[in-house]
Amino acid sequence: MNNLRSRYGSLEDLVDPIHTALLLVECQNGVIGEKSSFPALAEASKAIIPNLGLLAKAARESKVRVIHGLAMTRSDGWGANSNARLFGAARNSDIQQLPETEAVRPIKEIGFDSERDVLLPRLHGLSPTSGTELDSLFRNEEIRTVIVSGVSLNVAIQNSVFDLINQGYQVVVPRDAVVGVPVEYGQVVLENTLAVLATLTDVESLVNVWSQ
Numbered sequence: 001m002n003n004l005r006s007r008y009g010s011l012e013d014l015v016d017p018i019h020t021a022l023l024l025v026e027c028q029n030g031v032i033g034e035k036s037s038f039p040a041l042a043e044a045s046k047a048i049i050p051n052l053g054l055l056a057k058a059a060r061e062s063k064v065r066v067i068h069g070l071a072m073t074r075s076d077g078w079g080a081n082s083n084a085r086l087f088g089a090a091r092n093s094d095i096q097q098l099p100e101t102e103a104v105r106p107i108k109e110i111g112f113d114s115e116r117d118v119l120l121p122r123l124h125g126l127s128p129t130s131g132t133e134l135d136s137l138f139r140n141e142e143i144r145t146v147i148v149s150g151v152s153l154n155v156a157i158q159n160s161v162f163d164l165i166n167q168g169y170q171v172v173v174p175r176d177a178v179v180g181v182p183v184e185y186g187q188v189v190l191e192n193t194l195a196v197l198a199t200l201t202d203v204e205s206l207v208n209v210w211s212q
Contacts, residue, residue, distance in 0.1 A: 008170065011201060012209050014145055015064075015172060021143045022059040025069045025128060025150030025160055027052055027110050030095050030103025032151055037093040037103075041152055044179045044186075051177045051203040053109040055149060062210035065141070066117045069128025069150070069160075070104050072097045081124050086155065127159035135167050145170040147206070148198070153180030153189045161198055171198040174206060 008014040029035065032049065036042035059066050073080045073090070075098055081087045090097070097103050099121065106112050112119070118137070125131050138146070146169050148160050157178050164171050173194055180186025190200065 017062045017064045019144040021065045022147045027150045037095040056110045058207040070121045127156040129160045129163035147172045149177035153186035173198045
């Protein structure tokens, strides 16, 4: 753990359930499941999927709100981005992230609590923090700390952390609940970019804090 700053003197204070939310970025079947638009990312994600499940379970048990940031696209592609190679690769994949399909549902290891979890779909952009209602929802609920997990460290996780920091939130990133492709590159991003912005920790530490 590093980077505990400002008013928070400990991880326990920083991730107090009263003001904390868990943001799961693109932890959906069509991204990190067995049938994925991005097979290399799905393969790399196998190592973190058990931790994502543990993290979501611990969050729910401690009353931390779980937000599922889901990437989707309309069947006709209307409104979707076409200004980056990443979007072209997704558009040409055999697996499409269409609303109301299995591809956009949270992976079974994480599950979905229909009474408390929040589904946050987006039809454009690179992350669940861009052009969605997330900031307003957090402010309405007086959320001050956001735990960012999921995929990928290449793009969406970085984008989410940057946006949340710019919006004034404390950000926590569990090292063993995020991944990039190749995996070694993701570690470089953690150590050289996210470490100077967010508090880096691990799933076990968060689970232990919430279980006290």
